[in-house]
Amino acid sequence: LLEDEERAVRLGVRACDLPAWVHFPDTERAEWLNKTVKHMWPFICQFIEKLFRETIEPAVRGANTHLSTFSFTKVDVGQQPLRINGVKVYTENVDKRQIILDLQISFVGNCEIDLEIKRYFCRAGVQSIQIHGTMRVILEPLIGDMPLVGALSIFFLRKPLIEINWTGLTNLLDIPGLNGLSDTIILDIISSYLVLPNRITVPLVSEVQIAQLRFPIPKGVLRIHFIEAQDLQGKDTYLKGLVKGKSDPYGVIRVGNQIFQSKVIKESLSPKWNEVYEALVYEHPGQELEIELFDEDPDKDDFLGSLMIDLIEVEKERLLDE
Incomplete structure (x- = not known):
């Protein structure tokens, strides 16, 4: 059955559009993981909203004096969950106290993210986002007590493909300090924050040294x-x-x-x-x-x-x- 499915995928889709598990034998399918993500999606959305309001919003406010009144008025990532097209687990050249996973992800979401800059009476937003790329997940350090993992680190190895459908972008780019930007430059800035060495690190136990994981020494x-x-x-x-x-x-x-x-x-x-x-x-x-x-x-x-x-x-x- 699996051989028939793989043959159908190869015949019915262009080579450049094939999932990673077709091209690379060390990349595995993970339908069980997609089912898990689908079930967890409402709670993942809550985490993303918290990330926008507690991390991204203060960072934007501090980046430019003209953005001191910046705020997100609505953060809705949508009902369509992120999809994982393939998983690779590294077993060589890896520290014994860590697990490294590479996830080939694809997200096509009809989200609704609204933002406001009160100082300039400016409103803008995002209607849809597409993200395609390789996300690395590192579980470290492995420990002898539950939950067995000290922290979770997430980042992209290289610049992901991002497409954003904006609303009110021209209003946003009329603000002093932002008028030199463009859609392409904004996407490059967003991408750079997602790519190594930048990372999101979530501690799972209180004893973990979070600073060493978030700002590792170059290898x-x-x-x-x-x-x-x-x-x-x-x-x-x-x-x-x-x-x-x-x-x-x-x-x-x-x-x-x-x-x-x-x-x-x-x-x-x-x-x-x-x-x-x-x-x-x-x-x-x-x-x-x-x-x-x-x-x-x-x-x-x-x-x-x-x-x-x-x-x-x-x-x-x-x-x-x-």
């Missing part, structure tokens, strides 16, 4: 030599596309929420950057180095290609040339 430093690329596509065209030109390539390098951008090399399909970056590494099992190349344009930059390197491979080889 190492990754040095990145961003040297060159070869045989890139020519994205620039002339005479309405009749004449093919070259590209003005630059690179964006990500490790967690640490982002580096290279200089732009004008009119080259084999650019040489010869730049060096250093990034802190907090979680090497499952964490990756992401490199994306773009062609700089006056309106919208064109995508040229990407590369992802698992930091476990870097740790094994010590020096990796890709």
Whole structure:
């Protein structure tokens, strides 16, 4: 029965849309976990509302003097629960006093989140949110007394895909101090707060040292030599596309929420950057180095290609040339 179901999934869905358990043998299905989340969803929503009002709201107020009267007037995450498309449990390169899980999550919610800034008589809100990404859950330290786990830490390994349907966003961006922002910049800011090394840590026992879990010491430093690329596509065209030109390539390098951008090399399909970056590494099992190349344009930059390197491979080889 399971083989028939997997065959049907493979035939009926495009490869890029397949769940992680189809592609990766070490990623397991977890329908029992989805049933559990569905049953717990009303209580998860209560926790999320508390997080918005007690953590996010004070942080926003303190971030800018113009936002000192910011408040959430309504927080309703919706009835549609978060879905877990696959679970990976790490058994190697893991401390004996911790359990590491990677959850492939997908949330498509018709939520209703309303906010108000009384000082400027401004109201805005969110009608729907989509979040897709890999969420890491760490259970540590494991202890010999109930509940057997001292604390729970949650974060994204890399920037998740987030789509938000706003209401009144133009009113919000008219406020002094916010008029330089845009929808894209706001999404980047939200994403960065969800990505490693930022994390949500929930203590389960009173004796746990919460500061060490919330602000862990980096496990190492990754040095990145961003040297060159070869045989890139020519994205620039002339005479309405009749004449093919070259590209003005630059690179964006990500490790967690640490982002580096290279200089732009004008009119080259084999650019040489010869730049060096250093990034802190907090979680090497499952964490990756992401490199994306773009062609700089006056309106919208064109995508040229990407590369992802698992930091476990870097740790094994010590020096990796890709």
